[in-house]
Amino acid sequence: MPLSPVSEAPPTDTHTRRLRRKDARPGELLAAALDLFVDKGFAATRVEEVATLAGVSKGTLFLYFSSKEELFKAEVREHISGRFAQWSEEIEHFEGNSQEMLRYCLNCWWERIGATKASGIPKLMMSEARNFPELAAFYQQEVIQPGSALIARVLQRGVDRGEFRPMDLKYAVYMVLAPLLFLTTWTHSLGTCCDPASQIEPEHYLAMQLDMLLRGFSTTSAPPGAGLS
Amino acid sequence: MPLSPVSEAPPTDTHTRRLRRKDARPGELLAAALDLFVDKGFAATRVEEVATLAGVSKGTLFLYFSSKEELFKAEVREHISGRFAQWSEEIEHFEGNSQEMLRYCLNCWWERIGATKASGIPKLMMSEARNFPELAAFYQQEVIQPGSALIARVLQRGVDRGEFRPMDLKYAVYMVLAPLLFLTTWTHSLGTCCDPASQIEPEHYLAMQLDMLLRGFSTTSAPPGAGLS
Amino acid sequence: MPLSPVSEAPPTDTHTRRLRRKDARPGELLAAALDLFVDKGFAATRVEEVATLAGVSKGTLFLYFSSKEELFKAEVREHISGRFAQWSEEIEHFEGNSQEMLRYCLNCWWERIGATKASGIPKLMMSEARNFPELAAFYQQEVIQPGSALIARVLQRGVDRGEFRPMDLKYAVYMVLAPLLFLTTWTHSLGTCCDPASQIEPEHYLAMQLDMLLRGFSTTSAPPGAGLS
Amino acid sequence: MPLSPVSEAPPTDTHTRRLRRKDARPGELLAAALDLFVDKGFAATRVEEVATLAGVSKGTLFLYFSSKEELFKAEVREHISGRFAQWSEEIEHFEGNSQEMLRYCLNCWWERIGATKASGIPKLMMSEARNFPELAAFYQQEVIQPGSALIARVLQRGVDRGEFRPMDLKYAVYMVLAPLLFLTTWTHSLGTCCDPASQIEPEHYLAMQLDMLLRGFSTTSAPPGAGLS
DNA sequence: CATGAATGAGTATTCATTCAT
DNA sequence: TATGAATGAATACTCATTCAT
Structure with missing residues (x-):
């Protein structure tokens, strides 16, 4: 990459990273949620913990899963x-x-x-x-x-x-x-x-x-x- | 009151009845709690419901069981x-x-x-x-x-x-x-x-x-x- | 009162005060709520403010009014x-x-x-x-x-x-x-x-x-x- | 780009169209906002709805109106x-x-x-x-x-x-x-x-x-x- | 200019527990 | 012993606003 004077890589890469992030979010959230649900139970797990463990904010979780119950359903479907x-x-x-x-x-x-x-x-x-x-x-x-x-x-x-x-x-x-x-x-x-x-x-x-x-x-x-x- | 010797009998009687009640209370509460725990689950059962079903006030329950969890433990021992x-x-x-x-x-x-x-x-x-x-x-x-x-x-x-x-x-x-x-x-x-x-x-x-x-x-x-x- | 050796007054008074408080609560809460509702609007008024202004805790408000909307309805009925x-x-x-x-x-x-x-x-x-x-x-x-x-x-x-x-x-x-x-x-x-x-x-x-x-x-x-x- | 003289017309055209769009945007947004404010009220109208109805993204709205309140003010001036x-x-x-x-x-x-x-x-x-x-x-x-x-x-x-x-x-x-x-x-x-x-x-x-x-x-x-x- | 992913402050309501009476 | 009025911690979800791209 440093050998490539045309600055094409960065934009592409950046864009890709963005898309990749968006695509990766649900999986990251599901993984975090599984850990916590299994460890503490559904009711005892706070959505904010899930978000934090996945490295995003509370609001972001709701961008991908409309409710805590939907998050659990997605978990079930996934696994x-x-x-x-x-x-x-x-x-x-x-x-x-x-x-x-x-x-x-x-x-x-x-x-x-x-x-x-x-x-x-x-x-x-x-x-x-x-x-x-x-x-x-x-x-x-x-x-x-x-x-x-x-x-x-x-x-x-x-x-x-x-x-x-x-x-x-x-x-x-x-x-x-x-x-x-x-x-x-x-x-x-x-x-x-x-x-x-x-x-x-x-x-x-x-x-x-x-x-x-x-x-x-x-x-x-x-x-x-x-x-x- | 201390000057009235005749008023002792009723208190004694009352006291006896009270003691009897006191002995019966834990059992009544345990019976009520079992009904509700089994029917609605641990979390969904409110202590006030248990107390009401046992015919006492919420505060009284805590006289016999120091917490909801202790009530649960007592249930296990009992049954x-x-x-x-x-x-x-x-x-x-x-x-x-x-x-x-x-x-x-x-x-x-x-x-x-x-x-x-x-x-x-x-x-x-x-x-x-x-x-x-x-x-x-x-x-x-x-x-x-x-x-x-x-x-x-x-x-x-x-x-x-x-x-x-x-x-x-x-x-x-x-x-x-x-x-x-x-x-x-x-x-x-x-x-x-x-x-x-x-x-x-x-x-x-x-x-x-x-x-x-x-x-x-x-x-x-x-x-x-x-x-x- | 200090001249009355029989300690009847205090209990009566205390009991009365208790009852009076309980009876007075709804009115105190309604008064506080009216002030705030009129000043800031229904949506913009937080129930905790109402409780605080009435000198009680948030939970107490819900002892007397089952919801914020019910509080408003009571206001309407009252006035x-x-x-x-x-x-x-x-x-x-x-x-x-x-x-x-x-x-x-x-x-x-x-x-x-x-x-x-x-x-x-x-x-x-x-x-x-x-x-x-x-x-x-x-x-x-x-x-x-x-x-x-x-x-x-x-x-x-x-x-x-x-x-x-x-x-x-x-x-x-x-x-x-x-x-x-x-x-x-x-x-x-x-x-x-x-x-x-x-x-x-x-x-x-x-x-x-x-x-x-x-x-x-x-x-x-x-x-x-x-x-x- | 600077070496390509022929590619100037399209950009100009594009630019013109852009400017025209830019000029039209506030009006389109105001029209959309009026519809929604009148229909659902100020608080219940979400800026995203306004943007969507006007055919732009949420971010774009904030390019023209610094806040939801400013949008409201502009509405008053306009109508x-x-x-x-x-x-x-x-x-x-x-x-x-x-x-x-x-x-x-x-x-x-x-x-x-x-x-x-x-x-x-x-x-x-x-x-x-x-x-x-x-x-x-x-x-x-x-x-x-x-x-x-x-x-x-x-x-x-x-x-x-x-x-x-x-x-x-x-x-x-x-x-x-x-x-x-x-x-x-x-x-x-x-x-x-x-x-x-x-x-x-x-x-x-x-x-x-x-x-x-x-x-x-x-x-x-x-x-x-x-x-x- | 335009996008849209990300943010995080803000709030009604419940209920176990306490404690003054 | 018994009461029940009072407490306050705890939590999902929304949406205006930002900013990296």
């Missing part, structure tokens, strides 16, 4: 619901038996959600749903429903191919969901303050849950008798 | 701790195979916690633990650890008697815990705002979870292969 | 609409001809509204109506409509008794209203900053307006020909 | 001052009796101010004068005083020609002014939110006010007795 399309695609083209498919799903969930900061989002929703009904409804529609449908498809495929025993799909979905959501909830709440001996090692935990699910869904699994008396 | 002794006793003398024993345990949990207002307490703990570390530690010691020990004993008995396959006890406990805690968390959060079609029917849910556990713990259960890759 | 019942009564029992009656009405308006701080209220409404539609609707219902009805009754009586010529009542009401509302509006706006020579002397102004009205309503008044071409 | 010269001229050469002259004046006011968007300006002045003393003084000098003088001349002419009874000119001017200013104030405030039944039909209202004035100013008008007691 969770925006990925369903790809996931759905992957599921569609998965080759292999359904046991492997289920393992693959949990794997993906762990790598893309569970092991990342985004794992705080489901926990957040469980904690704040009561106080922010609009967010809860949004999360239901954008996450819970498509997510459940995804799991249901996997299970249905297993049944169809004779790899899983026939099952009540609606509740079977909860069999898969419960361990995952419990993990995030636990990890971000009581799990942070228990003695090291009872810390959950997430990958071990997930492996065992997967093991239980596959045993339970297996066609050779022996029905243990009547349910809850 | 969760203290039941383990009896439960442990029952487990000790249970006769029957371990499948039935596990079913019995879930049954008890459902009847005594899950189906009662006290089911809101674990959910509250999960939500507030992060902003309430001291209470979280307390809950760990007083509830989570004895509860886990109880479950561990049941599972160990099954293994010892050859009714359950050998297992990693620490994580097996979470296999049992996760479905229960997920149920209370879900029921008191997102479960309140989802379309009726996806409502969980708790007894059906528990029956299926028990079914999964028993299949998974069964000695005849086929190991499905490697864990999470 | 304007709360007086219509009595006025209506007086009108009903007025003895004398309708010319005297109209003069009496303007007189009352001047003494009870025009010459007091309450004269700022109508001006306030005219200024802020657009930005506070709910207040405007309230004022319409509580002040404009009953006020117009009152004037209409006076005029109708004059017509019925043959003391005023027949007239279009709806617009005749505005003939009476316009000079009064103009006076308050002018006085509290441009009138505050004009050279002394053009200051309006309100009583003279009102006398002349009354004179015009009586001439105009007179049965012997000569119709001046067609209206606006 | 009210400067018309008095012509009006005065017309008055000077009016032929006909003074009744017709007064009718002509109200007519002109209605057509040029009352019925146009400019009718919002006097209302804005009344509303904002208190928080805007400098503008109030300006309005007094530039609008109120010449306007009053105009009216005074008409009335004086009537008295001189024996067509109006002798009167206190200063206050008689307010007899004429009050109905007009009340109309604009009312129309732009409470008039916008009252039930249709009490809507003022401006031309009917003005005709009746003129009728009242002419009756009151008539030489045959019977004096109704003493003024305000």
Whole structure:
């Protein structure tokens, strides 16, 4: 650059920097907000903190997100619901038996959600749903429903191919969901303050849950008798 | 007044009544608080509502509980701790195979916690633990650890008697815990705002979870292969 | 008091003072609010200023008035609409001809509204109506409509008794209203900053307006020909 | 660029167009501002709306008007001052009796101010004068005083020609002014939110006010007795 | 001349907690 | 012991104005 006497670079660069800033802002704000939301909860996080952490002023945040709730929604879209399309695609083209498919799903969930900061989002929703009904409804529609449908498809495929025993799909979905959501909830709440001996090692935990699910869904699994008396 | 000896009886009586009331107050307040905390969440419950529901004034509540948080702690002590002794006793003398024993345990949990207002307490703990570390530690010691020990004993008995396959006890406990805690968390959060079609029917849910556990713990259960890759 | 060994007076007095304070608060707040509203307008007046001027904290104001708008409504009721019942009564029992009656009405308006701080209220409404539609609707219902009805009754009586010529009542009401509302509006706006020579002397102004009205309503008044071409 | 003689024409042209635009801008902005101020009031109009409506960016507006208040002042100058010269001229050469002259004046006011968007300006002045003393003084000098003088001349002419009874000119001017200013104030405030039944039909209202004035100013008008007691 | 991204001061309302009675 | 009047900290969102480009 210093070797280039024509002063074309600076203006271009400047302009680019401006545009880049504007394009970068939402991402910077989302990153800051995720940190704070996960750490302190939705209600306890002040928008000004988010802005400051992102290096802008309060007003600027509202230039990109019309409200605190919209900021949270954007977070959800960015990290969770925006990925369903790809996931759905992957599921569609998965080759292999359904046991492997289920393992693959949990794997993906762990790598893309569970092991990342985004794992705080489901926990957040469980904690704040009561106080922010609009967010809860949004999360239901954008996450819970498509997510459940995804799991249901996997299970249905297993049944169809004779790899899983026939099952009540609606509740079977909860069999898969419960361990995952419990993990995030636990990890971000009581799990942070228990003695090291009872810390959950997430990958071990997930492996065992997967093991239980596959045993339970297996066609050779022996029905243990009547349910809850 | 000091010159009027006859006016002593009424005061005494009044005093007695007062004392009696004073003894009853904490319980009345705890009952009122449980109703409201479970119904509206911790943050959304105003102490004045609690006081009003308990039939006293706002100021009186602070005579018995030094803060809203202390009221919450007292709630935990009242409704969760203290039941383990009896439960442990029952487990000790249970006769029957371990499948039935596990079913019995879930049954008890459902009847005594899950189906009662006290089911809101674990959910509250999960939500507030992060902003309430001291209470979280307390809950760990007083509830989570004895509860886990109880479950561990049941599972160990099954293994010892050859009714359950050998297992990693620490994580097996979470296999049992996760479905229960997920149920209370879900029921008191997102479960309140989802379309009726996806409502969980708790007894059906528990029956299926028990079914999964028993299949998974069964000695005849086929190991499905490697864990999470 | 120091001569009275029985300590009955102090408690009574104290209790009385307490009650008196509580009873006095709304009035103190209304007085403070009127001063500020008239001086700075509704929007430009901060509730904290009102509270401070009344010698209480911000929170206390909201103990007595649920919102800033409610505070304003109370002001209107206190000074304007709360007086219509009595006025209506007086009108009903007025003895004398309708010319005297109209003069009496303007007189009352001047003494009870025009010459007091309450004269700022109508001006306030005219200024802020657009930005506070709910207040405007309230004022319409509580002040404009009953006020117009009152004037209409006076005029109708004059017509019925043959003391005023027949007239279009709806617009005749505005003939009476316009000079009064103009006076308050002018006085509290441009009138505050004009050279002394053009200051309006309100009583003279009102006398002349009354004179015009009586001439105009007179049965012997000569119709001046067609209206606006 | 300096080496390219042919490229001068376009720049010149561009420059010319720019200048022309520059000259047109204030007018475009004033027109846009009048629309919005009259429609939504001063406070509720955002400068960005004005700029957008005028087809420029927010920043550009501040190139021509140093503040929102200055924009308002410019509005007053543009639409009210400067018309008095012509009006005065017309008055000077009016032929006909003074009744017709007064009718002509109200007519002109209605057509040029009352019925146009400019009718919002006097209302804005009344509303904002208190928080805007400098503008109030300006309005007094530039609008109120010449306007009053105009009216005074008409009335004086009537008295001189024996067509109006002798009167206190200063206050008689307010007899004429009050109905007009009340109309604009009312129309732009409470008039916008009252039930249709009490809507003022401006031309009917003005005709009746003129009728009242002419009756009151008539030489045959019977004096109704003493003024305000 | 023109832009529009960024700024940050300004404010009504709630509610846990206190304390004079 | 009981009351309830009083407190005041705490927070999302708007919009006139600026200034780097």
